[in-house]
Amino acid sequence: MTGLTTVELPGLPVRTVLDDVSAALDAHGSAVLVAPPGTGKTTLVPLDLARRISARPAGPHRVVVAEPRRLAARAAASRMAALLGEPVGETVGYSVRGDRKVSARTRVEVVTSGLLVRRLQNDPELHDTAVVVLDECHERHLDADLLLALLLDARAGLRDDLRLLTTSATVASDRLADLLGDAPVVTAHAPLHPVDIVHRPPDRGERIEACVARTVHAALAEHDGDVLVFLPGVAEIDRVAERLDGVDADVVSLHGRLPAQRQDAALTPGPRRRVVLSTAVAESSLTVPGVRVVVDSGLARVPRIDHRRGLPGLATVRVSRAVAEQRAGRAGREAPGVTYRCWSQAEHTSLPAYPEPEIRTAELSRLALELACWSTPDGAGLSWWDPPPEGALTAGRTLLTTLGAVTPDGLPTARGRRMASVGLHPRLARALLDGADEVGPRAAAEVVALLHPRRRPTDLDPELPPLPPAKDPPARRWQREVARLTALTRDRGASHRDTERPHDPAAVVALAYPERLARRRPGGTPVYLMAGGTAVEVPPGSGLGDSEWLAVADATREPGRAHGVVRLAAVADEELALRA
The missing domain is CATH 3.40.50.300 (P-loop containing nucleotide triphosphate hydrolases)
Incomplete structure (x- = not known):
């Protein structure tokens, strides 16, 4: 002490x-x-x-x-x-x-x-x-x-x-x-240094990444100090980094998927001027030293759910005025600074005052499971900042019942308590624990570690073997997660036997998403009808071939499309469809 x-x-x-x-x-x-x-x-x-x-x-x-x-x-x-x-x-x-x-x-x-x-x-x-x-x-x-x-x-x-x-x-x-x-x-009042605001909206037809990169080039030429750039996600960070290749500064990334060493490096001043490309993690809870300029894309990525189709995902939205002010303040923490906003002054006045609470827009099955374990399935009696919407909470409880995590009256089953203890989304927790019994602990963990909405392959079967064991950072992250998940199956009292079983990723996917087992529509079409009633389409070149049955792990609905789009799936068969 x-x-x-x-x-x-x-x-x-x-x-x-x-x-x-x-x-x-x-x-x-x-x-x-x-x-x-x-x-x-x-x-x-x-x-x-x-x-x-x-x-x-x-x-x-x-x-x-x-x-x-x-x-x-x-x-x-x-x-x-x-x-x-x-x-x-x-x-x-x-x-x-x-x-x-x-x-x-x-x-x-x-x-x-x-x-x-x-x-x-x-x-x-x-x-x-x-x-x-x-x-x-x-x-x-x-x-x-x-x-x-x-x-x-x-x-x-x-x-x-x-x-x-x-x-x-x-x-x-x-x-x-x-x-x-x-x-x-x-x-506590902070005497921040003055920050000039400059609006640099995209040109007609210009992508936001191009606008941001153009603005960063201008900022480097017009001002001193490090530049902190706010972008909605990792994909945008990578694209902007490509456009900044060759600038007279060190371009570094900052987001939650980076290894700890690279995260620490982004938060440490370097020998040269830096451009730090960050997601929302640098808005408030982290301080990036040396920043004199902020370039704000004005975008954030937030959870959303299409309740009618049952397809969750992430949506890119405009930030609120409160968030924009918070981001701008990062330029004035250590000295007078400037913030470039990649939108017009007219657009700024139309932004919402505060960000939308996640509880109003997200899929709530995990929250529903926690409430069941707290012995208040409907959340009644709790003091909420904003109570969970009744429709989304009911949908979450219905899913939990389907997964065998809660009883019809909303109380957690023994399986549900084990699922909650794993700390994963209930779908993935069920796939991990029950999959360990069905295909083996490591095989189940390998598939569950891939079931993430930010991934964009469509064929799950060949996704496992190509992940190399050594230098590739995504592979190392995947291997660490597989080891962690495998250990969880042993810590949570799963009843599996450590024996070799057939490699069957579709079986694990079906445990997580039983309503997403899908059969191809007649006529050789790339459109499949999932058991839950939603039609989804396999994009060209997906590697799924002419499969009659699919176990769909991830599908999204994109504006202007008649069907959902398959993002991640495994080849299944009729036997699995009948068993699930």
Whole structure:
């Protein structure tokens, strides 16, 4: 505990309100901290709370910080540990999916919101935790909204001494304070440097990647300092990076799918000027040093669900004005800066004020399973920021019943509890656990590790053998995930036998998506009719050949098309269709 008791915290703006935060928590038990990015709320507040709690003679002594993303959790823990002059895993540690660095000496633990939901299900009293800090509440991620509702319930019924602090860069603080029982609101003001706003909309017919790249070239020529570029996803990052080949700067990427070493490198100043191409992870929960210029595409990728067709996916949407302001502020954290917005001033006035909460638009089967495990299948009695829409929640519960995860009255089955403990979407959890019995643990894990909506091949069968074991980064990520998932089948009491069984990816896909077993329509057409009633089309050159039956893992509906489009599938047969 020496580091906590002796460290001199940096003079960041939030330091001036640390006493107010502590007093609010002592007096009320909960509080709202509103502080812009760069004020130190993510790092200084947990360390200060842990220092104060360590002076108490008895009771829980751990501060748990919930972040919306794994990348943010790791970065926050690394920053706090560095302030203490210690390695991660001593006084400050983190726990995220597939990676954990904590010890008996850990007093501040940074976790993802989803992981804390699981921990709360297993230990509703959070017996070793004194304070939970919910960071970046304004982002309104589904796991974070669920976590807040469950924590309020646990605090009301089991742990009235549990302190709860919500922090946010931009938020309707009155609504959140009311949800926390008229909690006090503490505000830290950041004297940001001035930021000039320049609008550079695309030319007629110009793709957003071309507009962004053109604007980056102009920014490098007109201004000093590093350039932070906001793009909606990895595909756009790759395309912009190609267009920036040859610029007099280091072009680096920053997103959640990168290895930890490359993520850390993007957050560390380099010997040369840098252009950092980032997804939304750099909006608030991460600080990229050296930035003087921001180029904002004005786009974000968010979960969406087509309830009529039952096809989930990711949609690219315009950002809200609040998010645009937050992104722009990154240019003025260290010095006067400039932000280029790749849209017009007229478009800006039509943007929504705040981002749409994920709970209103996402597929809710995983949330429904967590609610079932919390013994409140319909979520009644919980205090929600925004309650889950009745139709989406009912659809989620119907799917869980189909998968055998809940009973008709909404209570979790033994299988459902095992599925929830895995931490995957219920479809994938069922495919992993039941697939381990049917085709073997590793074979099931290999297929489940590929069932991701961001992948774009269409033929699952040849997707496994070509993944090389050595230098290819996607292959290494896949191998690590396969190893992790294989271990989960052993940890969760699956009844499989470790024997060789026929390679059958379609069987695993059918366990996850029984309603997506599909049969080709007559006449040699590339259109298939899925068991759930939705027609989907196989794109040319997919590698699926003339298969009569398919087990469809991923399909999306694109505007202007009569049918869904198959993105990932395995060749099936009539026997599997009848068995499923």
